[in-house]
Amino acid sequence: MPRQQPDPRVLRSRAAVLDAAAARFVAQGYAATSMEDVAAGAGVAKRTVFNVFGDKETLFRQVVARSIEVAEALAAALDEELSSYDDVAELPALARRMARAVLTGPAVPTRRMLIAEADRFPELVAEYRRRAPERMLGAIARLLARLAATGTLIVSDADVAAEHFAYLVMGADLDRGMFGAPPPSVRRVEQRATAGAEAFLRAYRPQAG
Amino acid sequence: MPRQQPDPRVLRSRAAVLDAAAARFVAQGYAATSMEDVAAGAGVAKRTVFNVFGDKETLFRQVVARSIEVAEALAAALDEELSSYDDVAELPALARRMARAVLTGPAVPTRRMLIAEADRFPELVAEYRRRAPERMLGAIARLLARLAATGTLIVSDADVAAEHFAYLVMGADLDRGMFGAPPPSVRRVEQRATAGAEAFLRAYRPQAG
DNA sequence: GTACTAATGCACCGATGAGTGCAAGAGTGG
């Protein structure tokens, strides 16, 4: 039975190693990151890394688990927030908020890391997709379905409409970010998001035609 | 001065090694691919690989160079084809063709490989983006600008409109493909492309409103 | 202070993989 009050030394080591490992895995990928370098970056002995995490694969999985939690929390927060929207005029503002959160946060680097290791850790990728992007698309779909029910939008397939919204708003910058392009400015992200949301409204608002 | 009529043995080796290396780099990434495995896959001695390509990095660069050429040829073919379009009613068919070409061909695996190695070979990524996706977006932008000039579309910023078209048509499947999801069926790709093109037309066609 | 536990340093093992040297054999061009 492990202790109930964990040793503070272990906590410190865990946190330092997780941070250092995350930075390196994101920047260089799994294979190109050495445990010695992680230890050095964490200011800890290599032996300690193995004491605490066992082996490299376990360390990587824990790094990914933490990243997934962060991404899921973001999706959950947006989901929560979306439940209060009831006016299509708010969609551009929502688009800007979403785009800022996704494109200027850790989401893009996390995605790059997972894409790079998709062959080695397919289950991790599947779990990420389920808990972050798919959850977010689901939340958007529910919002759009609700707005459609009030007649302010015309939506035949809410899932497709949610994809259209998301990729109009963030598609281009997300794609650029995947290739390691320097993060776009908040100003640019918001402009693109606004233009995308307006195009979405033109396509989905009931209007003559 | 090298020979003018290259030895057929070298040509054979080159081709076999390039094919085997491409398959492995795409599937496992740069670091996880060993030269011995490439040689075995090419049915060639490890020594021959080094004789012909010098070192691993050079081999990788040549593999990427070939992939870029393929992608560029696709973009160029679409660019050529687009110059004959002059009716917005053709956009859904164009969307389906583009989506099929991009999503069911080698483009997605190539992108994944480049994303995975973006930190090790940033210039290769930049060159790919310039010659393939940006070229394709440019072609779409020119097409949309032309259609706008005839009054059949309302386009304020052709580059943004081109992004909207591309990501409405292919965004969702492209993104899924990045994560190593199994390639979507042609049927699904075409449905998504059609729905995307129709949404685009609703957003950009002049209409009451 | 005492008993416990974790961290450290360091030497070490085993595996893997990039790249080389070389001599012998096979393919190529004339």
Place this chain on the structure above:
DNA sequence: CCACTCTTGCACTCATCGGTGCATTAGTAC
């Protein structure tokens, strides 16, 4: 047939890296 070049196999070097064992030191809890 001849001269030349490429391929092959093999043994080898060297570096890196994941992971371990262990004895010593330092931090923690009471």
